[in-house]
């Protein structure tokens with residue numbers, strides 16, 4: 001595990017989220033969606049690595065994975081104007097994992 005965050009970030013193979021040359025709302029949302037998808041992938045990989053080797057650390061990584069998955073759903077819904085299929089919400093803005101994270 002590297003000592004500095006820059007090296008750690010480079011290990012993720014996620015590209016930096018930069019303003020696209022053709023900075024339309026749609027293109028910006030695509031950049032952000034790609035960033036969230038990469039975060040979801042990275043936290044899945046972290047969980048694969050640490051699962052069973054520390055409950056608190058695993059729970060923290062799992063909580064972050066839930067958050068990143070929700071972010072991915074936001075951008076997908078904004079891009080497609082349809083529910084992402086990640087969650088079944090009762091009300092707009094409801095996060096089904098919020099209850100889980102607060103207990």
Ligand SMILES: [Fe+2]
Nearest residue numbers: 036039068071
């Ligand atoms: Fe995120």
